[in-house]
Amino acid sequence: xxxxxxxxSLEFSKMPMPKSRDIESAVKGDSPLLxxxxxxxxxHGHPVVRDLDLVVRAGEVVALLGPNGAGKTTTLLxxxxxxxxLAGTVTFAGTATRSPLHARARHGLAFVPEERSIFPQLTxxxxxxxxRCDPRLVLELFPELVPLMSRxxxxxxxxxxxxxxxxxxxxxxxxxxxxxxxxLGLAPLIVTRLLEAVRAAADRxxxxxxxxxxxxxxxxxxxxxAYVMRGGRVVLQGLVxxxxxxxxxxxxxxxxxxxxxxxxxxxxxxxxxxxxxxxxAGQ
Ligand SMILES: Nc1ncnc2c1ncn2[C@@H]1O[C@H](COP(=O)(O)OP(=O)(O)OP(=O)(O)O)[C@@H](O)[C@H]1O
Ligand SMILES: [Mg+2]
Numbered sequence: 001x002x003x004x005x006x007x008x009s010l011e012f013s014k015m016p017m018p019k020s021r022d023i024e025s026a027v028k029g030d031s032p033l034l035x036x037x038x039x040x041x042x043x044h045g046h047p048v049v050r051d052l053d054l055v056v057r058a059g060e061v062v063a064l065l066g067p068n069g070a071g072k073t074t075t076l077l078x079x080x081x082x083x084x085x086l087a088g089t090v091t092f093a094g095t096a097t098r099s100p101l102h103a104r105a106r107h108g109l110a111f112v113p114e115e116r117s118i119f120p121q122l123t124x125x126x127x128x129x130x131x132r133c134d135p136r137l138v139l140e141l142f143p144e145l146v147p148l149m150s151r152x153x154x155x156x157x158x159x160x161x162x163x164x165x166x167x168x169x170x171x172x173x174x175x176x177x178x179x180x181x182x183x184l185g186l187a188p189l190i191v192t193r194l195l196e197a198v199r200a201a202a203d204r205x206x207x208x209x210x211x212x213x214x215x216x217x218x219x220x221x222x223x224x225x226a227y228v229m230r231g232g233r234v235v236l237q238g239l240v241x242x243x244x245x246x247x248x249x250x251x252x253x254x255x256x257x258x259x260x261x262x263x264x265x266x267x268x269x270x271x272x273x274x275x276x277x278x279x280x281a282g283q
Contacts, residue, residue, distance in 0.1 A: 108175030120154025
């Protein structure tokens, strides 16, 4: 069993991240920053994700969607180097790799896992310092953190903690950002704030972004393309304009029309929308 608390995100955050020549050429050329081909990933040798083909190019935001248990986190862990693939290949910046996250991080990969990767006992300023990134850049991205620099990060609200996490990740100027449910449990205003920062990083700095999100209606307008997974496989992919109208079909698949109106899948598809969440949690 992979213990989620064993993610190396904190160690990884200490790594300097110079852009390699490979990254520069991938950014300049048309070759994808990240490509998965025939990828299988899972636990104890049993795949829960199968036959996954996926591409992320520099400067594009790609949403990875799907109901609970679809395999989104498993996919992201395999792409980040946290979970060794059971089959297939992951190519990062033009090179097939099986290296762990900390090695990929040195070549410009930033991974924001589902759990908030802050040090709760350290202050906001100390969290930024151990992240080895330019504090000015973090505060430029999220000026909301300026008055909170001397506060222990564990005392920040959920939204403030996530601004700190994302600010640190983006201030290391990654080539590729993989983020798992940035907006989990956060109020709509903060979700928009975080997603806008991600969009700006793609537009302004050419960062390639793969975002796992439950807030479908919030993430799609910020994205260029989307993949929808169900049962460990990609069941729908394409430009946002093409995918948007087919989401229900993709979430429910052949079970469409044979289930009660509110299934786990529809619940998760609607989770966090302004209509369904109505929460201020985490702000
Ligand atoms: N550490 C683990 N050990 C064994 N099985 C796991 C582990 N983590 C996840 N799984 C299983 O793998 C499948 C895919 O899980 P995963 O977490 O990738 O889904 P997800 O799409 O991210 O779901 P959610 O939207 O709920 O976060 C599920 O059936 C889950 O029970
Ligand atoms: Mg998940």
